[in-house]
Amino acid sequence: xxxxxxxxxxxxxxxxxxxxxxxxxxxxxxxxxxxxxxxxxxxxxxxxxxxxxxxxxxxxxxxxxxxxxxxxxxxxxxxxxxxxxxxxxxxxxxxxxxxxxxxxxxxxxxxxxxxxxxxxxxxxxxxxxxxxxxxxxxxxxxxxxxxxxxxxxxxxxxxxxxxxxxxxxxxxxxxxxxxxxxxxxxxxxxxxxxxxxxxxxxxxxxxxxxxxxxxxxxxxxxxxxxxxxxxxxxxxxxxxxxxxxxxxxxxxxxxxxxxxxxxxxxxxxxxxxxxxxxxxxxxxxxxxxxxxxxxxxxxxxxxxxxxxxxxxxxxxxxxxxxxxxxxxxxxxxxxxxxxxxxxxxxxxxxxxxxxxxxxxxxxxxxxxxxxxx
Numbered sequence: 609x610x611x612x613x614x615x616x617x618x619x620x621x622x623x624x625x626x627x628x629x630x631x632x633x634x635x636x637x638x639x640x641x642x643x644x645x646x647x648x649x650x651x652x653x654x655x656x657x658x659x660x661x662x663x664x665x666x667x668x669x670x671x672x673x674x675x676x677x678x679x680x681x682x683x684x685x686x687x688x689x690x691x692x693x694x695x696x697x698x699x700x701x702x703x704x705x706x707x708x709x710x711x712x713x714x715x716x717x718x719x720x721x722x723x724x725x726x727x728x729x730x731x732x733x734x735x736x737x738x739x740x741x742x743x744x745x746x747x748x749x750x751x752x753x754x755x756x757x758x759x760x761x762x763x764x765x766x767x768x769x770x771x772x773x774x775x776x777x778x779x780x781x782x783x784x785x786x787x788x789x790x791x792x793x794x795x796x797x798x799x800x801x802x803x804x805x806x807x808x809x810x811x812x813x814x815x816x817x818x819x820x821x822x823x824x825x826x827x828x829x830x831x832x833x834x835x836x837x838x839x840x841x842x843x844x845x846x847x848x849x850x851x852x853x854x855x856x857x858x859x860x861x862x863x864x865x866x867x868x869x870x871x872x873x874x875x876x877x878x879x880x881x882x883x884x885x886x887x888x889x890x891x892x893x894x895x896x897x898x899x900x901x902x903x904x905x906x907x908x909x910x911x912x913x914x915x916x917x918x919x920x921x922x923x924x925x926x927x928x929x930x931x932x933x934x935x936x937x938x939x940x941x942x943x944x945x946x947x948x949x950x951x952x953x954x955x956x957x958x959x960x961x962x963x964x965x966x967x968x969x970x971x972x973x974x975x976x977x978x979x980x981x
Contacts, residue, residue: 647909648901650815650917719751721760722856722960729959732980738889740847743878747891747981748958749852752876756787758853759873768861769904775859775867778902778915781807782857782869785915790837790875790896791853796846798838798935809903809914826934833927833936834920837875837894840935847878847889854960864908866901868918874960879938891981892938893925893957897964923964925957929975954979 736746744750752758761783764776788795788804795801800823808815821830832838839845855873862868874895880886899918903910910916928937956979 645905645907645909647811647813648809648903648916648918650812650818650919717751718753719854721753721758722854723760724856726961728961729956738847738878738891738981740880740887740889743847743850743889743891744852744876747852747876749854749876749891752852752854754850755791755853756783758855759783759786759871760856762857762859767859768865768867769906770867770902778867779857779859779869781913782871782900782915785900786871786873786898789835789898790873790894791851793846793849796837796839796851796877797841801836804836807914809910809916811909811911812916815917822934826932828932831932832934833894833924834922835896835898837877838935839877839879840933840937841882843882844879844936844938844940845882847880850878852876862901862918864904866903866908866916868899868901869915870897870899872897872960872964874958877936879936881940888940890926890938890940892927892936893978893981894927894936895923895957895960895964897921921964923957925978926981953977956980 730748733746733748733750738745738747742750744752761779764772764779766772767775770778785804785807788807789801792801792803795804805819810816818830821827822832822834826832853873853875855871857869857871859867859869872895874893877892877894878889879892880889898920900915901908901918903916905912908916924936926938928935931937953976955976958980
């Protein structure tokens with residue numbers, strides 16, 4: 609398993625800061641003034657888990673995981689008897705199964721939005737193959753929300769340099785960024801994520817470098833799939849126009865008074881082979897944690913209306929573990945469905961009860977096997 613690579617840097621480039629402010633910044637920087645504006649950097653962490661030599665027929669679904677998870681905190685707030693009762697219900701029925709009928713899960717009610725980390729994995733659904741008509745059949749995602757509706761946006765409050773109204777706008781724009789990176793139909797078809805890139809602070813030199821390499825000659829460390837969901841439509845294409853999602857956003861005050869937003873979202877993409885007549889449906893599952901700052905322009909060189917990337921990572925199932933094409937490469941047939949390996953760690957791609965890469969890792973340092981699709 610290869611370790612994480614820290615990327616950081618700063619380059620004024622085409623700064624949007626007025627000349628007089630920029631000149632003052634240079635003077636303050638030379639003089640060592642603590643509050644001088646500086647350029648942000650992103651620390652993107654990723655590791656590619658390689659597939660160990662295994663006997664033929666033992667290739668399971670693979671996951672692609674980062675090394676270092678970010679620390680998170682959470683809180684619970686109970687108000688009155690109704691909230692207490694709701695908490696008890698959630699404790700005994702965290703996935704809202706009370707009152708749900710049996711079968712493949714489609715007849716049960718849609719899940720409420722995720723407001724905090726669940727305490728365990730969702731129940732196992734009957735093992736049923738997905739179809740073009742029911743691409744989420746046999747998956748917990750059948751009861752998840754569609755697209756952006758599955759991403760919980762918290763109530764705003766004044767934080768750092770931002771007022772409540774500014775925080776509310778920044779949270780909406782953060783969700784817009786997630787939509788542009790992971791749900792935009794054009795991006796899913798492999799097109800360049802122009803709208804998403806336009807929302808990134810152009811003064812982050814390390815991010816500029818990452819994007820230039822990722823969309824030119826992708827590598828294991830500069831992989832577009834860290835941030836963007838893309839299929840090579842000459843190989844595979846989305847099955848339908850629905851992506852199921854589940855996740856949430858949290859925020860706090862970050863460095864130098866920034867509004868720091870942490871996002872943790874799981875995306876479920878049904879896919880079929882490219883070309884006419886493809887009717888076998890498999891699912892690619894990508895869980896991304898992306899942390900961004902909305903910086904104070906008096907302290908950080910930024911562009912109005914853009915966010916600065918702090919960190920980004922992905923845990924990916926059936927998207928291609930040992931390939932670096934810049935696209936999801938799901939496996940079809942017996943290799944992409946139920947086969948597994950007797951060695952290595954088995955993971956549940958639907959389990960959101962632990963941070964990304966919250967387990968012990970694969971003992972062989974290779975691709976792990978998913979317990980379900």
